Amino acid sequence: MAQRQVADKTNEITAFQPLLDSIDLTGTVITADALHTQHAHGTYLRSRGAHYTAQVKANHPGLFDRVRHLPWREITLDHHDRTRAHHRLEIRRLKTVAFAHLDYPDARQALQVVRWRKDFTSGKLTTERVHLITSLPPGTATGPQLAAWIRGHWKIENLLHHVRDRTFREDDSQIHIGRLPRIMAGLRNLAIDVHRQDGRTNIAAALRYTARDCRRSLTALGLTG
Template sequence: MAAGDHVGVESVCAPSESMPAHPSSRMPSCLRQLGDGSGSTPLETAADLRSHLASVPDPRARRGIRHPWTALLTAAAAAVLAGAASITAIGEWAADAPQRVLALLGFRPDPLTGLIRPPHATTIRLALAAADGDALDRAIGDFLQERQAPAPGRKVIAVDGKTLRGSRTAGRTATALIAAMTHSGQVLAQRQTDHKSNEIPAFAPLLDDIDLTDALITADALHTQHDHASYLHERRAHYLAVIKRNHPGLHERVCRLPWSDIRLDHVDRTRAHHRDEIRRLKTAAFAHIDCPHARQALQVVRWRKDMGTGKLTIERIHLVTSLPPGAAASSELAAWIHGHWRIENQLHHVRDRTFHEDASHIRTRHLPRVMAGLRNLAIGTHRQDGHTNIAPALRHAARNHLRPLTALALT
């Protein structure tokens, strides 16, 4: 070719006349090579995120639709899996995505040029702000459950709430969410609480779509409610709940048990974060207690010494459980009590520190809730893939556009 000659995109990447109708097949052959070479072995997973996101209703009017609804949701999920913490970052990730990646996400090529135009950040913002948060969280929970085979033993689920502080406006309180997460770090469900109420009415709706047969639900003192205990019994599940002074009668009765005369069941000692901690567990069986279906009371005495200052603190925690004596070893009970707070450390803390959730000022309509759900998806997916530290996992996924798609079974 002589110097100064110019060849347009149409002449270099012209689509074939016999090109199939599928979006990824209609892509020009030269562009189909872009984004290839992730250099990693594809993950073996039967779960396809797109099939679950298809259940989320499209709220848009039919007129003027350019991008498929599921493609927009899938692109946002993949971008957050690569560390995008804002709508702007999601838009930038999509704008930088190669043509092959856009096709795999489900975006359609222009019939004239054969090129796929990525969605603008404003388009993504409007779409996510209108999304049904409950439907999206159900799709995410179903995907994570299908993606990983059930672990052996009893399913243990922690229930806890979190307030998205940056979502507060002059005329509206901050968005409050309640989540159910397995003790291994997998978010199964999430719901938004009524701004005029608290987490208590959202407890049963949160767990309605989860198989609770023989599961154990751990919760803090707010959810030590008679209605919750009866609900879990009807669902053939058990509970392990903390008792505090918000239930004075039950708290006084359990505290007055002759704990000094009760045999010590388990002792556990850990050293971490410049602290030396000893936890001592005792259990007492009950024929009857003022809590529906409660079979045992538990006392945990926690001795904690700060290795830097030498300060020693002693804390006593009392709990009740519907598990009958002998249904679980004392070491398991101790692990479940201590493991409940993983929902703070492995979910809420990660969303705050790694995704900067509390610093985020996303406030439009359903956006705070939707972004929290996408962060749950990213955290759960990376944990299922064996990443214990989410920040490096996000950086690894961000270095190649195909990696998030591989993790979500979109390749």
């Protein structure tokens, strides 16, 4: 829907508001990486009529300590799901708790997601706890809805940004002058989206297949029969 080039000698924080200024946010729920769990961002989103679900990490030590030290064992489970794919089993559990006062703009609830993963190939078992806050009042969204939004954010990370980083090696690109980085990012997104819509799940394999015959890329774009 929109993208913005991040200027040299800065980071994504400064591009947050200018990027979203171009989009109607009324009635939306915005998710972002923990880097964007900034008081100014929370205030901005609420002023634009949007709610947020923001991940809390150690870059906000006071907020992080308060949320993670809640008595989560005593809090009722709101949602859990279980999936088995790609040679692994994953179980996710979501808990939510209402807050009257939390040091973040309009924060109304704290959330904890616990993920258990077992890799059947290696036998390795991992546990991950993630803490979040949201401006959504209690009862506004169900446990399954909150879980879907959180998973949707991670899905974007895994299916887009991870592919750009690992398959296209975007961080190693020597193209860094003017608008060219933004143009190349758009082209990478286009390539990923075209292959996804074509039913490809392994983008690296799809790129190798397409590169072996110049006509295949035209076919994928619908330009040839």
